[in-house]
Amino acid sequence: xxxxxxxxxxTDILFMxxxxxxxxxxxxxxxxxxxxxxxxxxxxxxxxxxEFMILGxxxxxxxxxxxxxxxxxxxxxxxxxxxxxxxxVCFALGVLVEWGMIRFLFKRxxxxxxxxxxxxxxxxxxxxxxxxxxEVGVTLPxxxxxxxxxxxxxxxxxxxxxxxxxxxxxxxGVYFLMFRSLxxxxxxxxxxxxxxxxxxxxxxxxVDRYTFGIGCGxxxxxxxxxxxxxxxxxxxxxxxxxxxxxxxxxxGAQSLIGTIASAFTISQSQSTLEFFLSGSMAKVITLLxxxxxxxxxxxxxxxxxIRQ
Amino acid sequence: MCIFNYESGSRDNSPVFKRRSxxxxxxxxxxxxxxxxxxxxxxxxxxxxxxTTGLAVTDDTVxxxxxxxxxxxxxxxxxxxxxxxxxxxxQINAMGGVLGRKIEYIQEDGASDWPTFAEKSKKxxxxxxxxxxxxxxxxxSRKAVLPVFEQYxxxxxxxxxxxxxxQSPNVIYTGQEATQQIIAGIDWVVKEKGAKTFYLLGSDYxxxxxxxxxxxxxxxxxxxxxxxEEYYPLGHTQFNSVINKIKLKKPDVIYAIVVGGSNVxxxxxxxxxxxxxxxEKPLLLTISVTEDEILGIGGENIEGAYAAMKYFQxxxxxNNQAFVQAFKDKWGQDIVIxxxxxxxxxxxxxxxxxxxxxxxxxxxxxxxxSPGIELTTAPEGYVRIHENHHLWSKTRVGLAQKDGQxxxxxxxEELIEPNPFPxxxx
Numbered sequence: 165x166x167x168x169x170x171x172x173x174x175t176d177i178l179f180m181x182x183x184x185x186x187x188x189x190x191x192x193x194x195x196x197x198x199x200x201x202x203x204x205x206x207x208x209x210x211x212x213x214x215e216f217m218i219l220g221x222x223x224x225x226x227x228x229x230x231x232x233x234x235x236x237x238x239x240x241x242x243x244x245x246x247x248x249x250x251x252x253v254c255f256a257l258g259v260l261v262e263w264g265m266i267r268f269l270f271k272r273x274x275x276x277x278x279x280x281x282x283x284x285x286x287x288x289x290x291x292x293x294x295x296x297x298x299e300v301g302v303t304l305p306x307x308x309x310x311x312x313x314x315x316x317x318x319x320x321x322x323x324x325x326x327x328x329x330x331x332x333x334x335x336x337g338v339y340f341l342m343f344r345s346l347x348x349x350x351x352x353x354x355x356x357x358x359x360x361x362x363x364x365x366x367x368x369x370x371v372d373r374y375t376f377g378i379g380c381g382x383x384x385x386x387x388x389x390x391x392x393x394x395x396x397x398x399x400x401x402x403x404x405x406x407x408x409x410x411x412x413x414x415x416g417a418q419s420l421i422g423t424i425a426s427a428f429t430i431s432q433s434q435s436t437l438e439f440f441l442s443g444s445m446a447k448v449i450t451l452l453x454x455x456x457x458x459x460x461x462x463x464x465x466x467x468x469x470i471r472q
Numbered sequence: 473m474c475i476f477n478y479e480s481g482s483r484d485n486s487p488v489f490k491r492r493s494x495x496x497x498x499x500x501x502x503x504x505x506x507x508x509x510x511x512x513x514x515x516x517x518x519x520x521x522x523x524t525t526g527l528a529v530t531d532d533t534v535x536x537x538x539x540x541x542x543x544x545x546x547x548x549x550x551x552x553x554x555x556x557x558x559x560x561x562x563q564i565n566a567m568g569g570v571l572g573r574k575i576e577y578i579q580e581d582g583a584s585d586w587p588t589f590a591e592k593s594k595k596x597x598x599x600x601x602x603x604x605x606x607x608x609x610x611x612x613s614r615k616a617v618l619p620v621f622e623q624y625x626x627x628x629x630x631x632x633x634x635x636x637x638x639q640s641p642n643v644i645y646t647g648q649e650a651t652q653q654i655i656a657g658i659d660w661v662v663k664e665k666g667a668k669t670f671y672l673l674g675s676d677y678x679x680x681x682x683x684x685x686x687x688x689x690x691x692x693x694x695x696x697x698x699x700x701e702e703y704y705p706l707g708h709t710q711f712n713s714v715i716n717k718i719k720l721k722k723p724d725v726i727y728a729i730v731v732g733g734s735n736v737x738x739x740x741x742x743x744x745x746x747x748x749x750x751x752e753k754p755l756l757l758t759i760s761v762t763e764d765e766i767l768g769i770g771g772e773n774i775e776g777a778y779a780a781m782k783y784f785q786x787x788x789x790x791n792n793q794a795f796v797q798a799f800k801d802k803w804g805q806d807i808v809i810x811x812x813x814x815x816x817x818x819x820x821x822x823x824x825x826x827x828x829x830x831x832x833x834x835x836x837x838x839x840x841x842s843p844g845i846e847l848t849t850a851p852e853g854y855v856r857i858h859e860n861h862h863l864w865s866k867t868r869v870g871l872a873q874k875d876g877q878x879x880x881x882x883x884x885e886e887l888i889e890p891n892p893f894p895x896x897x898x
Contacts, residue, residue, distance in 0.1 A: 177720050184712030191710065289543065297547035299736060299768025309772075311746035319746035324712075393744070394709045395736030395768050399545045403707040403733050438713035443704035444676045446713075 176318050185435035187324040190331035191393070192427035194386040195404050196411040197338060200423040202379035203412055205355050206372055208266055208276045212284035213408060214401025216380045219257065219287070220250035220387030221396040222295060225302045232303065240305045243388075247330075250388035251381040258380025262373045270372075284401070291398035299397035308392065323392040330389055334382060335424065341378070342420065351375055355418070414454050416464030425465050430454065516572030522832045525625075528601040529833050534573040536561070536820070537580065537596035539607030539617075544584025545732065550609045552764055553631050553816035554579070555803050557606045560820035563798065570824045571833070578602060586616035593617040597624040603833045604629065606819040609812070611635060611679055618643070625835050629819030632812050633759070633781070635682035636892040641839055644822060645862045647815040648782050649892045650683045653759050656867035656884050657780025658690050661725055661757050664882070669697045671723035671754070673714065673730060676703035680729035683759065686897045687727055699723050704730070709737040715745045718754070728758045735765055739773045749872075750776030757869075762810025763876060771876035783814040783852040784870045784878040795851035808876065814851050821847055822857065854887070862890030 199213045210216075227246035231239050261283065269275045308326060311319040342348040353361040354371050362368050387401075394400065407430075415426030433453060437446035458464070519531050528535035538557055540550040561575045569575055578600050580592040589608065596602045597620065604627045608614045611634050621628050621642040628643045636649035661667045670691050674680025681703065688698050699721045702714055711734075718726060730738045742749070742756075749756050756777040763785050766774055785796060785808060795817065799809055822845060827833055830841035846856040856864045864887040870878025 173720065177716055180716045180719070181713065184710075184716060187712055188710050292543065292547065297542065297551045298764065299548055299733070301766075301768055301770035303770065303772070309743060311744060313746060321712075321741070321744035321746070323740075323744045390709075393737055393740055395733040397548055397733065397768060399548075400733050402545070403709055434710075435713050439717065442702050443708060443714060447705055447708075 176315065179318055181435060181439050183320060183324065185432045187321070187327060188431035188435050189428050190324075190328045191390070192407060192411050192431050193335060193424055194327065194331045194382075194389060195408045196415075196423050196427060197334060197420075198379040198382035198386065199408050200412045200415070200420055201338065201342075201382065202376055204418040204420065205351050205375050206266075207273055208270075208376070209273065209280065210376075210379065211277060211281040211405075212261075212287060213383055214403075214405040215284045215287035215291075216254050216258065216383035216401075217387030217390065217404060218291065218396065218398070218401040219254055220247075220384030221302070221391050221400070222291065222300075223250040223253050223384065224388040224391050225295075225300050225396055228303050240307060243305060243308065247385050247388045250384040254384025254387075255377045255381035259373050259377040261380075262376040266376060267369065267372065288398050288401075295398065297398060299395050299400070302391040302396055304392060326392065327389055330385075334385060338382070338420065347371075347374070410451075410454060414458065414464055416466040419464070419466040422464055422466030429465075517831070522571055523603075523834065524832070525834050525836075526601060527603045527833050527835075529573065529603060532573055533576050534570060534603050534833060535576045535578060535600060536823075537593075537600065537602040537605040537607065538577050539580050539582055539589065539592055539596060539605055540609060541582045541584040541613075542579075543581055546582075546584040546609055546613075548732075548768070549764065549812070550582075552810060552813035553606075553609060555807075556631075556799070556809075556813045556817035557820060559799055559802050560817050562802070564820055564824055570827050571831070575820070582607070582613055586612050589613040590616045590620055593620045593626070593628075594624070597621070597626040602626070603827075604823045604838075606631075606816065606823075608632070612677075614638075614643070627823070627835050627838055629816075629823060631816035631819060633815070635679045636894070637682065639860050639862075639892050641861075642835075643861060644819070644842060644857065645890075645892075646818045646822065647812060647863075648865060648867070649862055649890050650679075650686050651891050651894045651897065652782070652862075652865065652867060652888045653780055654683055654687050655690055656888060657757060657759065657778075657869060658687060658694075658727075660780070660869050660882050661755065661778070662694060662696065665724070665752070665755055667696070667724040667755065669699045669721075669723040670725045670727050671699055671718055671721060672701040673726060673728045674703050675706050675708075675729065675731045675734055677706060680731070680760070683729055684727070686894065689897045704734060706732060706734065708734050711738045711741045712745065715742060715747065719745075719747075723754050726754050726756045728756060729760045730758075731760050735761060736769050739769045739777075743773045748776070749774065752776065761872075762812065763808040763878065764810035764813070766872065766876040767808060771872070771874045774872045775874045777872045778881070779870050779872065779878060780867060781811040781870065781878075782865045782867055783811045784868060784880055785809045786870070786877050786880060787852065787868075788880075789851075789853060791849055791853065792851040818847065818850055818855065818863075821849070856887070858890050860890060860892060862892060864889060 202208055202210050224246040227242055227249055231242040265279055269279055308323055311321045313319045350366045350371050354368050358368055411427045412423055415422030434446055434450045437449050519529055523529040540554045541547050561577055565574050582589040582592060596605055606629045608630050609632050614630055618640055626642060629646055630643050631646050633647040633653055672684045674684055691698055758779050761779055825845045826838045826842045830837035842857050843859045848854055858864055867884045867888055868880050869882040871881050873879055
């Protein structure tokens with residue numbers, strides 16, 4: 165199918181395509197991290213994950229307006245403020261939800277599924293009431309748009325690089341938090357044995373609350389970042405939720421490394437297949453691969469070994 | 473008709489007053505003619521005459537239904553239609569209503585769920601006995617309510633541009649069917665921009681697929697080439713791969729029919745990948761982005777794209793200026809008006825014209841009266857209902873501006889005939 169193209173063109177496209185795959189990889193990791201933390205560490209399936217992302221997106225939208233109106237001189241840098249605010253807002257709401265809802269349903273995973281789904285519907289309607297049913301456009305600073313031309317045909321999207329750097333930053337942040345901090349040690353202790361962790365003086369309730377909050381906060385950052393590449397509307401969160409669950413379940417629910425490996429597998433196969441086949445077929449085949457592997461390994465790619 | 477009603481309504485039956493009543497008739501006859509010809513709204517015929525099938529019509533009101541999604545994913549698109557229909561109803565009421573009756577509406581929410589649409593349409597037709605329904609947006613919702621309208625003999629005014637291949641005695645299609653939107657647009661881009669190669673792109677469902685099929689046939693008929701055709705699932709948010717393919721194939725025109733949230737992702741990523749639409753290399757022609765969608769996409773991301781529609785908010789004619797002003801006064805100064813919103817606005821007016829022509833609210837009489845009805849006050853200009861229940865209308869091409877509006881760069885000279893079953897395109 166490529167006989168009509170020169171070798172140089174093909175190399176360029178190969179490079180661009182690899183880059184497209186990496187962007188998709190970063191997007192998937194960013195989407196899934198928050199969910200993976202909550203699912204992996206607490207066993208709670210947060211169906212409202214997409215709505216937390218959109219809360220982050222709306223926070224960004226509001227911040228952009230505030231900067232445009234009151235601080236136009238600082239507009240170029242508003243996005244960083246917006247991301248920080250998105251984290252704080254979603255963290256706060258997450259903590260509130262854990263305190264008001266999740267902690268009562270802890271022992272009943274199916275009920276948390278239903279409760280968080282209900283929460284997602286409530287949030288959607290809330291956004292619709294506050295911001296209107298239509299999508300809103302988030303204005304980006306000029307420097308974040310467009311692309312950096314390396315050669316005549318190789319053009320690297322700046323927002324793609326931005327998402328990649330951000331993902332790297334967040335992922336390493338989560339790694340340090342989980343595996344290098346006292347708090348992470350407590351979280352891991354609670355996951356491995358809740359009663360014993362409580363017995364040695366860890367406040368398990370508090371650990372749960374902050375875990376949930378941080379998971380939601382990261383969803384908020386992801387939502388904020390996705391205003392660069394996607395839409396912001398009351399139901400936009402639904403666009404991401406399926407892929408997010410796919411990544412988390414495929415990776416093995418309790419493993420953050422698994423989430424990253426699974427995001428990598430899915431993104432690379434998706435973008436390669438998309439190039440050779442049509443978009444819908446690529447999606448079908450990716451899903452078939454995932455289903456096939458999950459049939460062979462129901463626990464996902466990486467499973468945490470714990471004594472049952 | 474007015475004069476005879478006057479007579480039959482008179483209580484003056486005494487023989488003594490026969491002569492006076494005769495004189496009265498003599499005076500009333502020309503007077504009635506003048507009134508009848510000057511404005512139809514003066515005529516207020518009795519309910520038993522204008523409503524023989526038990527619709528919700530009283531001596532001073534008539535009830536219609538509005539059936540759109542105001543919740544769920546489609547609320548984004550359908551809100552504008554609801555607003556337009558309510559505006560038209562208000563304006564008609566301010567002019568005295570239809571056959572002297574004020575329009576009242578019952579609004580139901582289809583909730584972006586097709587079975588709900590069917591259920592609610594049954595409720596409107598069977599329980600509320602509405603005289604007409606203005607509603608639906610997606611083809612899927614229309615297909616869901618169609619059997620209900622045909623079974624209970626209702627009349628639906630459907631506003632969206634759609635794929636064609638349908639003609640129901642119970643639906644008036646006020647948007648364009650596919651050929652009206654596609655063929656004139658492609659002819660324009662070939663003639664004006666010298667386009668030779670096309671890349672067809674769409675969301676994966678019936679409307680984009682049928683539309684692209686018609687586009688492909690037409691392009692090939694002109695002896696030109698389609699270099700790629702792709703579909704992405706609804707809600708897809710990653711378009712980098714297809715953008716790379718487009719860069720590799722270097723088509724003259726990207727023909728894009730992406731819808732919903734995907735739209736925003738597609739245009740943002742196109743811009744981020746260094747494809748500046750204002751350079752027209754490649755040029756982008758779409759039939760799925762109205763001013764409503766640009767709100768979400770952002771004018772700076774789609775500046776330079778072309779759209780083939782029948783209506784743009786920026787159309788420069790007195791009808792449209794009045795319409796835009798009235799719409800903004802009612803719904804807020806920041807609001808934008810897209811193609812479908814305008815088509816939805818036509819619904820109540822076309823229904824009013826049909827009722828007045830038929831002199832009755834009966835569905836069968838409205839159906840018989842509808843073909844040939846013309847509207848000179850439409851914001852898009854002049855429209856006329858075809859025998860096949862679609863509208864004759866012009867096709868226009870607009871160039872997207874940074875402020876989110878389109879600049880009209882082309883308008884077909886003639887009204888384009890609706891052809892829902894195009895021979896040789898299937």
